[in-house]
Amino acid sequence: xxxxxKALDDYCVAHTQKEPDTxxxxxxxxxxxxxxxxxxxGHFQGRLLSLISKILAPKSILEIGTYTGYSTLCLAxxxxxxxxIHTIDINEELVDIQQKYFQKSEYREQIISHIGxxxxxxxxxxxxxxxxxxxxxxxxxxxxxxLVLPKxxxxxxxxxxxxxxxxxxxxxxxxxxxxxALRAYNKKLKEHPDFETILLPIxxxxxxxxxxx
Ligand SMILES: C[S@@+](CC[C@H](N)C(=O)[O-])C[C@H]1O[C@@H](n2cnc3c(N)ncnc32)[C@H](O)[C@@H]1O
Numbered sequence: 001x002x003x004x005x006k007a008l009d010d011y012c013v014a015h016t017q018k019e020p021d022t023x024x025x026x027x028x029x030x031x032x033x034x035x036x037x038x039x040x041x042g043h044f045q046g047r048l049l050s051l052i053s054k055i056l057a058p059k060s061i062l063e064i065g066t067y068t069g070y071s072t073l074c075l076a077x078x079x080x081x082x083x084x085i086h087t088i089d090i091n092e093e094l095v096d097i098q099q100k101y102f103q104k105s106e107y108r109e110q111i112i113s114h115i116g117x118x119x120x121x122x123x124x125x126x127x128x129x130x131x132x133x134x135x136x137x138x139x140x141x142x143x144x145x146x147l148v149l150p151k152x153x154x155x156x157x158x159x160x161x162x163x164x165x166x167x168x169x170x171x172x173x174x175x176x177x178x179x180x181a182l183r184a185y186n187k188k189l190k191e192h193p194d195f196e197t198i199l200l201p202i203x204x205x206x207x208x209x210x211x212x213x
Contacts, residue, residue, distance in 0.1 A: 003164070003201045012044065017051075019043040023073060026101045030068045034097065039067050041135075041161075045203045046074040049133065049159070052208070053078025056157060058130035063087040064118045064144055065136030065161075069098040075133060076107035088114045088121050088136070122147040129153060135161040138178040141185040149194075156211040160189070164205025 002009060019027075023046060031037040041049060049071055053061070059080045063072055066089035076085050085107070089098075092115050102111050114121045118136055122144065128151045134144050141160060148158070165182050168174040189197045189209050197209040 003167075003203075003205075016044055017047050019046065022101065022104060023070060026068060026070055026073070026097075029097065030070070034068055034094070041071040041074065042203075045161075045206065046070060048202065048206070049074040050077045052157065052159065053131060056131055057083075059083045060127050060129045060153075061085040061131045061133070062122070062125070062127075062129045062148065062151075063133045063135070064122070065089060065134070066094065066098055066113065067135075068094055069101050071133060071135065072098075072111060073101065073105055073107065075131065076105070076110060079107065079110055084110050084112055084127070086112045086114060086125055086127065088116070088118045090115070090117055090136075119143060119147065122151075125151075127151070130156050132156065132158045133161070134158065138162060138165065139181040141181060142188055145185070145188070152211045154211065154213050158189075158195070158209040158211065160185070160207045160209070162204040163199055163207050164201065166204060169205075 027040060030040050053075045054077060057078055057080050060083060061075050063075060063085060066072055066087040072085060072087045079085060095115060098113060102108055130153050132148050134141055163182055163186055165179055168179040169183050189195055189207060194212045195209040197207055199205060199207040
């Protein structure tokens with residue numbers, strides 16, 4: 001679902017930093033070879049992730065939902081010199097394409113890939129985080145927030161993708177599990193005393209939440 005007029009959307013993209021060539025190739029290969037390619041963040045949201053990461057210059061990032069690695073590479077662009085990004089995905093069939101592009105990139109030594117179920121992997125990672133990107137199974141967003149909470153550094157930022165879920169969050173007739181879970185998640189973030197949150201109508205909805213000092 002487009003939340004803004006297509007012409008205006010095109011104008012926003014045209015006035016946004018160019019998509020790096022390697023990411024363009026990764027996007028093309030994902031669309032040619034991988035199932036459900038619309039899951040990939042893409043040019044506009046990718047540049048936003050990159051910019052947020054560059055503003056924060058995090059030492060440690062956690063990404064839940066690697067897919068083909070597009071958003072991993074965008075987030076890695078802002079890492080501090082000795083920083084690391086941990087990224088988790090349950091689907092081992094994606095490893096070849098992820099590694100192809102991770103190994104080509106200048107961030108290859110800074111990316112730590114975990115294959116498996118996020119709810120099991122998150123508690124086992126021995127690190128705290130400055131930036132989190134939640135972009136995996138929607139029904140577990142709330143659980144992921146609970147699991148990352150003890151690992152957040154002061155002023156950490158949590159980015160949550162797809163929080164408008166094609167507009168279903170306000171559709172009174174929508175009562176599928178993911179929609180119900182996302183409504184509850186958005187409410188939880190808004191009411192959480194330790195976060196300041198803004199929900200932006202970018203792409204499928206992206207919220208930015210800042211953890212307390
Ligand atoms: C929307 S895609 C991620 C897109 C990617 N962040 C990007 O922007 O290019 C969601 C990913 O979450 C993964 N996933 C789904 N359930 C998961 C789980 N329980 N644990 C870990 N990964 C999971 C899927 O395999 C899929 O690759």
